[in-house]
Amino acid sequence: MLSLFSQLPQYWMDGAIRSLEGLRNGLTEPFPHREDPPPVTPYEVIYEEGKVRLRYYQSAKPSPSIPLLIVYPLIKRPFILDLLPGKSVVQSLVNQGFDVYLTDWIPPTRTDSWRGFDAYVNGDVANVVREVQLHAGVEQVSMLGYCFGALLASLDTALHPETIDNLVTLTLPLDMSTREIPLFNLLDKLRPETIDLIAATYGNCPAWFVKSGFTAMAPIHHGLDKYVGLYRNQEKEGYAEFFELFERWMDSDVPLAGRIFREVTRDIFQQNLLRHGRLRVGREVVDLRHITCPVLNVIGAHDDVVHPQSSLSLPECVGSTDATNVVFPTGHVGVVVSAAAHRQLWPQIGRWLTAHISHHPQVRSPWPADMQTH
Amino acid sequence: MTEAVWKGYDAWVRLTSTTIDGLYKNSLFGTSVATSLDRTLRWQRLSQAWVSTASANLWPALGLPTAATVEAVQEEVQSLSTRLRTQDAHIQALRAEVHLLLADRPPYQEKPVPRVGLETRLRTRPAKLNGHRPMAMPVPSV
Numbered sequence: 001m002l003s004l005f006s007q008l009p010q011y012w013m014d015g016a017i018r019s020l021e022g023l024r025n026g027l028t029e030p031f032p033h034r035e036d037p038p039p040v041t042p043y044e045v046i047y048e049e050g051k052v053r054l055r056y057y058q059s060a061k062p063s064p065s066i067p068l069l070i071v072y073p074l075i076k077r078p079f080i081l082d083l084l085p086g087k088s089v090v091q092s093l094v095n096q097g098f099d100v101y102l103t104d105w106i107p108p109t110r111t112d113s114w115r116g117f118d119a120y121v122n123g124d125v126a127n128v129v130r131e132v133q134l135h136a137g138v139e140q141v142s143m144l145g146y147c148f149g150a151l152l153a154s155l156d157t158a159l160h161p162e163t164i165d166n167l168v169t170l171t172l173p174l175d176m177s178t179r180e181i182p183l184f185n186l187l188d189k190l191r192p193e194t195i196d197l198i199a200a201t202y203g204n205c206p207a208w209f210v211k212s213g214f215t216a217m218a219p220i221h222h223g224l225d226k227y228v229g230l231y232r233n234q235e236k237e238g239y240a241e242f243f244e245l246f247e248r249w250m251d252s253d254v255p256l257a258g259r260i261f262r263e264v265t266r267d268i269f270q271q272n273l274l275r276h277g278r279l280r281v282g283r284e285v286v287d288l289r290h291i292t293c294p295v296l297n298v299i300g301a302h303d304d305v306v307h308p309q310s311s312l313s314l315p316e317c318v319g320s321t322d323a324t325n326v327v328f329p330t331g332h333v334g335v336v337v338s339a340a341a342h343r344q345l346w347p348q349i350g351r352w353l354t355a356h357i358s359h360h361p362q363v364r365s366p367w368p369a370d371m372q373t374h
Numbered sequence: 375m376t377e378a379v380w381k382g383y384d385a386w387v388r389l390t391s392t393t394i395d396g397l398y399k400n401s402l403f404g405t406s407v408a409t410s411l412d413r414t415l416r417w418q419r420l421s422q423a424w425v426s427t428a429s430a431n432l433w434p435a436l437g438l439p440t441a442a443t444v445e446a447v448q449e450e451v452q453s454l455s456t457r458l459r460t461q462d463a464h465i466q467a468l469r470a471e472v473h474l475l476l477a478d479r480p481p482y483q484e485k486p487v488p489r490v491g492l493e494t495r496l497r498t499r500p501a502k503l504n505g506h507r508p509m510a511m512p513v514p515s516v
Contacts, residue, residue: 035459045464053460106456109449182395189401189408197415201422220391228383 067136073148096350110203113258140165199258289319
């Protein structure tokens, strides 16, 4: 008990100093202050254009290997997908025989404030799909998107369905009409003029604004409880190491280009245009019924960032006859870092993808019936 | 006792989180936060416009860059720095690969170079005494 009064203040002070440093850097510098930690899985950068670099992680199994493109969100750095041995999505997929390609987004500068969905989807995502086609020698690519990345992947699949073989979405923010997450009620009060003002004042949505939003979702947890958790779990093997890396990722916010910030806040979140089939990207209105490839939609049952209700309606929106919801008992980040996800979810995702690549004639669901919801 | 304290703490966390969630759902609170943010941003825009107008002629006249110019250059430098670090890491990886390839190469064997005899070379070069007057050196017998 005495150690509570000596260690807990130290943990809290470390975190407070890190947060203040991050705030200072966020106010003065547009990019994450610290570099990414060393990768767990080796990769090479095979493409760089626009605001994206494409990483290639070679399969650990002999050929034939299956190419899989992972579209990462535009916010925070992607090392959460390759965090630690045994907690690495990339490593898990590589060990299952996939050639993994991962989008490493380049943070926007002030001159990139014009970039919206059109630039990111019809430009960067379409270009990396093309690069994977050329590099892997395939006509169609299997694509996996996480959160904001799932949104980009879904938009690309709807706009360019001929290039996509299979689509896996994790915690997709599709139907934003639900207000189960309390902070979203606050965001509803933001007028379109205020959203425009943020972009006009800073050029882009600054990193500190994005971080403030995530912190406001659970202020007690981010301000105090996670340090208490570190104290209470200090004897648990690997906990402190995981905590340090996870906090490093939580502090790795990057700016969001001005136009896409406006489009996400107004069009996706406030007006729910994508769910209603009225979202315009470039010259086209996005129709999710153009998604006719097999779809696997993974939902975190305890997700407090993208509420499960927001993702459930994907199978009824797409034109595919093979669209499956899987609700996994974890949170928003737990789908990529929890021990349970790496034991159960990612091997199952790998098996689903293997069973659904286009040259496999027979399609069987690897999911037990009680985990499927249609 | 310790268990009871932790249970109390956990209950306090739940209660405080629920209170904050209730605050977010409160319409009056939401409106006041949104209005405050809007006004703060407008004041910031106004002050940015005033400073840029006031300094637009003064700063260049003094040969100084404006804050916006400095900020834009800083962002560009940061972007280039990030790209350079990535390229550098790539180069180091390629260097390591080259070293590995060279290590696998069979050992280099130097061909023997025919050497002109020392005596022959000495014969062609007259010895010099102090004062740099050449003199003929006796050739040692082999």
